[in-house]
Amino acid sequence: MGAVNLVLFGAPGVGKGTLAEMIKSEYGVPHISTGDMFRELVKEGTEVGRMLSKYMNEGKLVPDDIVIGVLRDNMKDDEKGFILDGFPRTRKQAEALQTILDGKRISLDAAINFEAPVEVLTERLSGRRQCRGCRAIYHIKNMPPKEPGICDICGGALYQRDDDRRDVVMVRLKVYEEETAELIDYYRRKDLLKSVDASNDPETTFKEVKEVINSQRNAQ
Ligand code: ADP
Numbered sequence: 685m686g687a688v689n690l691v692l693f694g695a696p697g698v699g700k701g702t703l704a705e706m707i708k709s710e711y712g713v714p715h716i717s718t719g720d721m722f723r724e725l726v727k728e729g730t731e732v733g734r735m736l737s738k739y740m741n742e743g744k745l746v747p748d749d750i751v752i753g754v755l756r757d758n759m760k761d762d763e764k765g766f767i768l769d770g771f772p773r774t775r776k777q778a779e780a781l782q783t784i785l786d787g788k789r790i791s792l793d794a795a796i797n798f799e800a801p802v803e804v805l806t807e808r809l810s811g812r813r814q815c816r817g818c819r820a821i822y823h824i825k826n827m828p829p830k831e832p833g834i835c836d837i838c839g840g841a842l843y844q845r846d847d848d849r850r851d852v853v854m855v856r857l858k859v860y861e862e863e864t865a866e867l868i869d870y871y872r873r874k875d876l877l878k879s880v881d882a883s884n885d886p887e888t889t890f891k892e893v894k895e896v897i898n899s900q901r902n903a904q
Contacts, residue, residue, distance in 0.1 A: 687765030688713045688897060689790060691772065691781075691876075693867055694798030696856040697805035697812070698882045699889065702821050703798070704769040706890045711897070717769040720819055721754055722746065723845075741846050743855030745773060745863060752780045759784060773864045778871075793900040795871035796893060798882035802857065809853050813842040826885070 688711050692700045701717060708715045722740060726733040739746045755771055772778040785791065811824040813833075817840025822829050829836050847856065871877040878896045882889045 687763055687790075688767070688901070689765045689785075689793050690897070691768045691792060691795040691871070692798065693770075693773070693795065693864060694882065695800070695802075695805050695860045695864075696853065697809040698798040698800050699808070699886060700769045700798060702827075702886050703882075703889060703893060704767045705820070706886065707767050707893060707897070710890075710894070711765075713765045713767050715767045715769060716755075716758060716771070718746075718751060718755060718771040718773075719769075721758060725754075741852065743847055743852040743859060745859055748774055748776045748780070751777060755781075756784060772867065775866060775870060778867055792876055794878045794896055795867070795874075795876045796896060797868055797871070797877060797879045798889070799879055800881075800883040804883050805857065806850075806853060809848045810850065812848055813844055815840040815842055817841075 688707070690707070690713075692704055694700055701719075704715045704717065707713060719740075722736045726737045726740070736746055736750075745751075751771065751773075755777075759766065768781070772781050808823060808826070811826065813822045813824060813829075814820070815822075815835035815838060817835060818838040820835055820837050821827075822835075822842060829842060833842050834840075835842060846852070868877060868879075880889060880892045880896065
C-alpha cells in the first residue's frame with residue numbers, strides 16, 4: 685500500500701485532532717499537528733515558547749514565517765506519508781506547503797474539510813480536555829475518560845487548554861472565517877477538496893474519512 689498524504693482543515697473544535705489520531709492508528713501514518721508542536725515549545729519555556737503563547741492565548745494565528753519554519757523542520761521524509769492537522773491555515777502557508785511537497789516530489793491525496801455548525805463547535809471546545817502526557821483528547825460529556833481528570837491511555841493529568849475559554853474561542857472562530865476558510869476554494873481549484881460532515885460522533889465521521897482515503901487510493 686502506498687503512502688497517505690493528507691491535509692485536514694476546518695474550524696476550531698471540529699475534531700481534526702481526534703480524527704487525525706484515528707487515521708494514524710488505522711493507516712500507520714504520522715500525525716503532524718502545528719498546534720501540538722507549538723504547545724510543546726511553550727512547555728519548554730524558551731523565548732520562542734513565550735512568543736508563541738502570546739498569539740495562542742489570544743486566539744490569533746502565529747505569523748506565517750514562524751509556522752512555515754517549524755513545519756519544514758518537522759516534515760521528515762517519511763515514506764508512510766503524513767496527516768497535516770492545523771496546517772496550512774492561510775493561503776501563504778498553503779503555497780509554502782506546495783513548494784515543500786514539490787521539492788520532495790510528493791503530491792497530496794486530499795485536503796479534507798471538516799464541517800459542523802457553530803453551536804456544535806463551541807460546545808465541543810468548552811468541554812474539551814487534553815492529556816498533558818500523551819496529548820489524547822477527551823470531552824467531559826461526549827468522550828469522558830473512565831476516571832475524571834485522568835487519561836485512559838497513559839494515566840496522565842487532563843487539562844483545559846487556555847485558548848478553549850469562551851472569549852478566546854470566539855476570536856479563533858472569527859480568525860478561521862477570515863484567514864482559513866479561503867483554503868476551501870484554494871483546494872477546490874486544485875481538485876483536492878473533500879468535505880466531510882463532522883457534526884456527528886467521531887466514529888461516524890471516521891467512516892466518511894475512510895471512504896475518502898480509500899477512494900483516493902483506488903484511483904491511484
Ligand atoms: P484549533 O484548530 O482547535 O484552533 P490548534 O491546536 O490547531 O487548535 O491551534 C492552536 C493555536 O496554535 C492556534 O489558535 C494558533 O494560535 C496556533 N497555530 C496552530 N497552527 C497554526 C498555523 N498553521 N498557523 C498559525 N497559527 C497556528
